[in-house]
Amino acid sequence: MSMNNTGIHHISSLVGNIYQAYDFYHRILGMDLILKTVNQEDSNMYHLFFGDQKGRIGTEFTIFDMPNSPTRRPGSNALERTVFLVSDQASLIYWMKRLDSFGVEHSGIQVFGKRDMLFLQDGDGQELGFTYHEVVIERMFPSKESEVPQEHAILGIAGLQMRIREVESLRKQLVELYGFKVEESFVYQGQQVLTVGFDNDFHHRLDLILDLEAPISVMGVGSIHHIAFGVENHSDLEDLVTRLNLMERPHTGIINRDFMHSLYYRAPNYLMFEVATASGHREAPIPQQRELLDQIPLFLPTFLEEDRADIESSLAERYE
Known part of the structure; x- marks a missing residue:
């Protein structure tokens, strides 16, 4: 029996330059910045959250900056591609034209199983995509601040593709x-794909791509660091701790992130999974949208506030 799950909570990736990445995701892709904070394990590292107007879980894509770090080595046993949700086929056509206007290379519209997808990369080689669902999508709150028309805006996370050795x-x-529930199995570019879906507002899907030939991937700039799944509350995390202990699968234990609680562990194929609550002890307000990242205030969890001056000074020196 599964826990009180909510689907994908967020997806977190690694970028080489926080300013270039902010320009790409905020200006070109038109996503709202919903939180500017730091990595709580390394407060010298930025952590930016993008999402919809309300900052809902299920829409959140986050980035950690790692300047001067090696780029990823693509391969198997990797969280490979974040796929964003848009409204319809017309939106895919809009995005092809918009990406062309910014000189961003893309695949054109591809048939992936029963879905149409548009594949692209950010400036670090991060694998991304756009897709839409054939079912009615309700209760969406795309950005109002972007020049991207709302009818074509990113609505949230559609899913994630994983390239793995064992399914x-x-x-x-x-x-x-x-x-999650198994939806379909098909062959794409000579490789078997199993798709599992979750019944929520976003109809989140995970595509498990079986790849026995590619070398094992190496984490680096351009990688997805982890996928986070959502649960309703802290007691669900306690339930998960019990389950993981019974499975003899090591984990971090429950961590208080101030604005949520979560834990981490390695899933099969050495994939990093986080499981997180929808809220925590403190709410992080969504900032006013600004063209420049430095114009946006830094949010810090309560336990880092006393170090704010040192943290802001360190971050200011990060790209000098």
């Missing part, structure tokens, strides 16, 4: 622990 143990965990 069955991962499928079992996603179904039994997180409440």
